[in-house]
Amino acid sequence: MLEGARRIDPGSVLVVEDSQEDAEAIQRALSSTHPALRLEFVHRGEGVVDALLASDVLPGLVLLDLNMPGMDGHGLLGALRARPEFRDVTLVVFTSSTAPAEVDRCYAAGADSYIYKPVNFTLFRTVLKGAVDYWQQSRAQAVPEPPEGSDGSTK
Amino acid sequence: MPGAGAEGLRGWGRVERDDGPKAARDHSWAARLHRLWMVTGGVTDVTAMADHVYALLLAEPEVLAVVGTRWTGGELRYTRRLTSGTRPVTEVAEDGTKSAGAARRPDSSDPAAHGPAVVDRLLPDGEGDFAPEHRLLSDAGAAAALECRFVLGENDWATLSVGLAVPVGPDDPLRQRLTQVCDVLVAINRRIVDVRAHERRQVEEAFLAEASFLMDESLDIEETLSRVARLAVPAVAEGCVVHLFQPDGRLVPVARAHVAATAQDWLSEVTRRDTWTGDTLRRVMRGRTGVVLREAELAGGPFGAATDGPGRLVRAVSVSPLRARARALGTLTFLFQRTDEDISGLRMLDDLARRAALAIDTSTSYELRRRHVAQLQRHLLPPALPSPRGLELSAAYAVADASLDVGGDFYDAVQRGDEVALFIGDVCGRGAEAAAMTGLARHTLRTLLEDGAAPGRALERLNQALLREKVSRFVTALVTLLVPDGDGYLLHTACAGHPPPMVLRADGDVAEVHVSGVLMGVLDGHRYRTATVRLNPGDTVVMFTDGLTEARDAGGVMFETRLVDAVRRCGAARGAVAEHLVGMAADFRASGDDDTAVLVARVTERS
Numbered sequence A: 001m002l003e004g005a006r007r008i009d010p011g012s013v014l015v016v017e018d019s020q021e022d023a024e025a026i027q028r029a030l031s032s033t034h035p036a037l038r039l040e041f042v043h044r045g046e047g048v049v050d051a052l053l054a055s056d057v058l059p060g061l062v063l064l065d066l067n068m069p070g071m072d073g074h075g076l077l078g079a080l081r082a083r084p085e086f087r088d089v090t091l092v093v094f095t096s097s098t099a100p101a102e103v104d105r106c107y108a109a110g111a112d113s114y115i116y117k118p119v120n121f122t123l124f125r126t127v128l129k130g131a132v133d134y135w136q137q138s139r140a141q142a143v144p145e146p147p148e149g150s151d152g153s154t155k
Numbered sequence B: 001m002p003g004a005g006a007e008g009l010r011g012w013g014r015v016e017r018d019d020g021p022k023a024a025r026d027h028s029w030a031a032r033l034h035r036l037w038m039v040t041g042g043v044t045d046v047t048a049m050a051d052h053v054y055a056l057l058l059a060e061p062e063v064l065a066v067v068g069t070r071w072t073g074g075e076l077r078y079t080r081r082l083t084s085g086t087r088p089v090t091e092v093a094e095d096g097t098k099s100a101g102a103a104r105r106p107d108s109s110d111p112a113a114h115g116p117a118v119v120d121r122l123l124p125d126g127e128g129d130f131a132p133e134h135r136l137l138s139d140a141g142a143a144a145a146l147e148c149r150f151v152l153g154e155n156d157w158a159t160l161s162v163g164l165a166v167p168v169g170p171d172d173p174l175r176q177r178l179t180q181v182c183d184v185l186v187a188i189n190r191r192i193v194d195v196r197a198h199e200r201r202q203v204e205e206a207f208l209a210e211a212s213f214l215m216d217e218s219l220d221i222e223e224t225l226s227r228v229a230r231l232a233v234p235a236v237a238e239g240c241v242v243h244l245f246q247p248d249g250r251l252v253p254v255a256r257a258h259v260a261a262t263a264q265d266w267l268s269e270v271t272r273r274d275t276w277t278g279d280t281l282r283r284v285m286r287g288r289t290g291v292v293l294r295e296a297e298l299a300g301g302p303f304g305a306a307t308d309g310p311g312r313l314v315r316a317v318s319v320s321p322l323r324a325r326a327r328a329l330g331t332l333t334f335l336f337q338r339t340d341e342d343i344s345g346l347r348m349l350d351d352l353a354r355r356a357a358l359a360i361d362t363s364t365s366y367e368l369r370r371r372h373v374a375q376l377q378r379h380l381l382p383p384a385l386p387s388p389r390g391l392e393l394s395a396a397y398a399v400a401d402a403s404l405d406v407g408g409d410f411y412d413a414v415q416r417g418d419e420v421a422l423f424i425g426d427v428c429g430r431g432a433e434a435a436a437m438t439g440l441a442r443h444t445l446r447t448l449l450e451d452g453a454a455p456g457r458a459l460e461r462l463n464q465a466l467l468r469e470k471v472s473r474f475v476t477a478l479v480t481l482l483v484p485d486g487d488g489y490l491l492h493t494a495c496a497g498h499p500p501p502m503v504l505r506a507d508g509d510v511a512e513v514h515v516s517g518v519l520m521g522v523l524d525g526h527r528y529r530t531a532t533v534r535l536n537p538g539d540t541v542v543m544f545t546d547g548l549t550e551a552r553d554a555g556g557v558m559f560e561t562r563l564v565d566a567v568r569r570c571g572a573a574r575g576a577v578a579e580h581l582v583g584m585a586a587d588f589r590a591s592g593d594d595d596t597a598v599l600v601a602r603v604t605e606r607s
Helices: A020-033 A048-053 A073-081 A100-108 A121-142 B006-017 B021-025 B029-038 B046-058 B133-139 B173-217 B221-235 B261-273 B275-286 B346-380 B432-450 B455-468 B559-573 B577-588
Strands: A007-016 A038-042 A057-064 A090-095 A113-116 B063-072 B075-083 B117-122 B144-153 B156-164 B239-245 B251-258 B291-294 B316-324 B327-336 B391-398 B409-416 B419-427 B475-485 B488-496 B502-504 B510-512 B530-535 B540-544 B596-603
Touching: A007 A020, A007 A048, A007 A121, A020 A038, A020 A121, A048 A073, A057 A073, A057 A121, A073 A090, A073 A100, A090 A121, A100 A113, A100 B221, A100 B261, A113 A121, A113 B221, A121 B173, A121 B221, B029 B046, B029 B173, B046 B063, B046 B075, B046 B156, B046 B173, B063 B133, B075 B133, B117 B173, B133 B144, B133 B156, B144 B173, B156 B173, B173 B221, B173 B346, B221 B239, B221 B251, B221 B346, B239 B261, B251 B261, B251 B275, B251 B327, B261 B275, B275 B316, B275 B327, B291 B346, B316 B346, B327 B346, B346 B432, B391 B409, B391 B419, B391 B577, B409 B432, B409 B596, B419 B432, B419 B455, B419 B540, B419 B596, B432 B455, B432 B475, B455 B475, B455 B488, B475 B540, B502 B559, B510 B559, B540 B577, B559 B577, B577 B596
Parallel strands: A007 A038, A007 A057, A057 A090, A090 A113
Antiparallel strands: B063 B075, B063 B156, B117 B144, B144 B156, B239 B251, B239 B327, B291 B316, B316 B327, B391 B596, B409 B419, B419 B475, B475 B488, B488 B530, B502 B510, B502 B540, B540 B596
16 A cells, blocks of 8 residues: 555545535435445535545545536546545546536546536436446456445444 | 235334344245335346345255356356355356357246246256256265256247255245246346336436427538537437538538547548448448347448457447438437337437438528528629719628518619619518519619610609519619719609608718609509709718518517617718618617518718
8 A cells, every 4th residue: 555545445535516406406316326435525625635635435436516616626637636545536526517628628637537417417427427337347347355435334 | 926925914014124133033935025125126137136046046945056157149148146154145157158048948938827937857867957056066065956047038048947956846845946036036136127128218208309409409500410410419428419411412520519529520431431331331230220240240231340440449330310301311320339128219319210300301401491491582682883983882782581482672773973872662561573573663663764765754654564564573773873073962852652861961960862653563654753952071861661660679669769879870881881771770680571672872072
C-alpha cells in the first residue's frame, strides 16, 4: 500500500450535487437499487478535497455534478485527480449534457465515467444502478481480495 | 387460499407487533400463511422469500427438513436447504450430482388448471430422478418426502420438498399446505416479473423518447449518434458503437460510448479492426432484424469470459441493422455486462436502430442536397472577381439558413479595358427553374457587357430575351459601369426594379443613387434610364439584393433601417467590405430567409 494511502470503502458513495431536487432523486434511486450503500451528500465542490484528505476512509465512488456554483464539477474533478491519494476512488460525472466535447473534457480530466442524467425517474434510477453495478463488478474483478461490498455489513 | 381470510386478519396485529408469548396464541396455519403473504410486499426477488417459506414449512410437526431447487431448462440453478440443524436457509454447493431435471419438469401447459403438483417420494426406494434432494433429505433423517413442482416462467421452474420421518396419508393437511406455499411463491414471482417488465417498458419508452428528441434536434450525424450512444450507456448497455458504411464500402465506427472512460478507445479500436466483429456486423447487415449473441456465440471474438482483454466481462453483444428506405446504412451494437434479465428485448433494440436509421437517412439526404445546392450556386456565381487597377472589388453571398433550394441571386464583374462593369440581380423564387433563369440572366448580361453594351442597353436586351423565352418569372437587376475620370470614376447606373446602389463617400457621407426602372420580363420595349455620379478616391459603391435589407430582427425591425449606418461602419473598417456587411446582416437577422448578395467597389488612389 502507498505511503499515506487511505482505505477505500467500496460500500460508500459521496454525492456532490448542488440541486436539492437531484440529490433527493439520487437518494431515492440508490436506496431502492442498492440499499446497502452508504450515501453522503455535499452541496458544493469547495472543501471536498480537504474533507477527504482529513478522512481515514475514502468513498469507493464519488458521483459529481458538473454545473455547480463556485468550484464546479470540472474544477473538483481536476483537484481530485491531482491527488495521488485518491487514485483508487472511482469518479463518476453525472450531468444533464450529452455533448461529445463535454464528455471528452471530463475523460481527459480523469473521470472514470460520464453518465447522462435523464429527466424520467425510472430511467434515472436505471442509469445510476447501471453505473454503480458496473464499478462494483469491475473493482471486484480487478482486486480479488476483499470482494467488493463484503465488509458492507460489518461496520 | 381457503380459510386464510378472517382468522388471519384477526391475528395479524398481535403477531406482527409482538414476538412474545402472546404471539404464539394464533398459531393456526391460516394465520401463518397470511403472515407469509404480508411479508412479500417489498420483495424484489422470489429467492428472497426462502427464509420465510422454509421456516413456515419446517414449523410443521412432521417436517424434518425443507429442500428447494430451481431449474432453468433442464439445468439445476441452485439448491437450498433448511433443517433444524442448518439454520438459516443455506445454499447447497453443487456436488456434481447428475440431475434428471427434464424428467421432473412440471406440466406447464396450463398452470392455472394444474397448479403446483405434489409427488410422494419414498427415500428407501433410492435416488431415481429425485436428486439432489434425496441425499439432503436422507441426511436429515427423512424416510419419505412430499415434493411439489411449480412453474415460474418459460423454461424456469422450481421444486419445494419436505422430508418426513414417515409417509403421510392421502388426506393429510400437509399436502395442501405445501401446495398453498407454492401457490404463494408462484403468485409473488408473477407479481415481481410483472413489476419488472413494467419498469423495463417505462425505461425503454423514456429512453426512446429522449433518444428521438436528440435525433430530431440536430442534422449533424456523427454528433447526434455520439449523443445517442452516450444516452444509451448505461441506460441500455455498458457499451455502444455505431458503424456506418463509408462511400468506399467500408463499415467504420463513427460513434461510441462506454461506461468506463478507459474502455472507450479499446471499444473503437476493437470494433474497427477485429475480424470476428466485422464478420458479425456484415452478417447482421444482410438480415432484417438484429441478433443477441451470448456465451458460445461469442466464441472467436474479443468478447466473453474466454477472452482476456477488457471484453472479458461482456456477457452478451447485440447487433441491429441500421436500414432506411431499403438501404443498409450501418449497424448499432451494444455490449452488455449486466445479467440476462436486465438486457432489453431485441424488439426495443431494433426499434431504436430503426429510429436512428431514419434520423441518419434524413441527415444524409439533407447533407447531400445541401452540397448539391452549394455546388450549383457556385456555378451561378463568378469563380473570382477581376482586380482592376484603381478599384478594390469585393463580393459576398450568404445562403438563407432554412432553405435548401438554389436561390436566384446573381452578380458578376466584367473588365473591358479601363472600364469595369458590375451587375447584381435577383430572379424571383427558388429552385431549379429559378436557377436556370439565374444562369441565363447572368451569362446574357455578362456577354452584352463584354461586347461593350451600356448599362441601360444591357438591361433592355435582357428584358427582350426574357420575354422572348416566355419565362414566367420576373428578374430585377442593377448594372453599373465605372469609367475612369481624372483621379476617380464616373459611375453610370441603370436599374430594373432593383434596390439602388449606395455610395459611401470618403468623408463618411452615405447616399443612395437616384435611379429606378421596372423589373424585367414584364414590359416589351421598355427603355432604361441611366444615372451618373462621380466617385472620388476613397469613395465606395455598394450594390446588394433585397435579402440584405429585408433581414428582420426579433422585433420585426428590418436591416434596411440600419443600412446607412452599417455601410458607413463597414467602409470605415476597410478590408472585405461586402463580407463585413453580410456578416452584420446575419448577426442582425432573426427572421427573413432570402439569400443575400453584396457587391462592392472602392476607388483607391491611382498612381
